[in-house]
Amino acid sequence: MLAPMEDVTDTAFRSVIAKHSKGKGGEYVTFTEFTSADGIVFADEKGQRKLRKKLQFEESERPIVAQIFSATPEHIRKAADLVKELGFDGVDINMGCPDRAVEKQGAGASLIKDPKLAQEIIYAAKEGAGCLPVSVKTRIGYEKNELSEWLPTLLETRPAAVTLHARTRKELSKVPARWELIKEAVAIRDSLCSQTLIIGNGDVQNIEHAQQLAEESEADGVMIGRGIFGNPWGMSNYKPTLEEKLEALIEHTKLFEKEFTGTKSFATMRKHFSSYVEGFSGAKELRMQLMKCDMAKEVEKVIRGYQGL
Secondary structure, three states, rough: OOOOOOOOHHHHHHHHHHHHHHHHHOOOOOEEEEEEHHHHHHHHHHHHHHHHHOOOOOOHHEEEEEEEOOOOHHHHHHHHHHHHHOOOOOEEEEOOOOOHHHHHOOOHHHHHHHHHHHHHHHHHHHHHHHHEEEEEEEEEEOOOOOOOHHHHHHOOOOOOEEEEEEEOOOOOOOOOOOOHHHHHHHHHHHHOOOOEEEEEEEEOOOHHHHHHHHHHHHEEEEEEEHHHOOOOOOOOOOOHOOOOHHHHHHHHHHHHHHHHHHOOOHHHHHHHHHHOOOOOOHHHHHHHHOOOOOOHHHHHHHHHHHHHO
């Protein structure tokens, strides 16, 4: 699975990944950036346009799941109904985001501390989603490992899948992901005779590493996040050349500009430059030049200059 990552896995990047990974035989499920269900209900016209951009996708990206968040079941129900109308293949509820603004609303990782509300939100999503599968992405606990209590609470609602980031909210990404706890989660699921899929997440380097972790943990699937940065082929076993990566960066930048001019700052693309441009002679200098670019044609000019074209 391709993880939902704010200001990273937008439709531009997802489309580039779909082209290159599926073109090389990759098979995976992709997720949107997380989208506020409260915003879907209350946003004005300008806000709605921005939110709908997050929920924009191309057919090539399928199967695709929309991730939403809120602490209000009725808002989740309405957002899930919209997700269904927009033609997504599933609904995912974020119960793991540690962002303070999200937690202040009672959403994201803070729901780990309110199991009853978490259940109400899942049931509301199911009501709105109709026949679409509803899943949850969360963590192993808030301040400590709470799998033995938290996971059964989620499984009781019969979600299609639970993706577990193998760290607590307190740990953020500051410690190594504890994949032994993904195996423990699988055992808990099996002991309860649940049909819910268990998906592992955290520190996945590439597709080969994902396959290894799946075998070791016995998880039903693995979600790749930062390991996909700068490598649209990353959901397949293909190893691109430097020239291919630089061409993909040009393609990605042009698509981003086409899709998001007026709704997202071009500066958002800069977080991708260091991932595409690393590990070769002259990479640092090329990155420094790219960081000064404010539009796609400037990015292409800098890269063509590096290539001597």
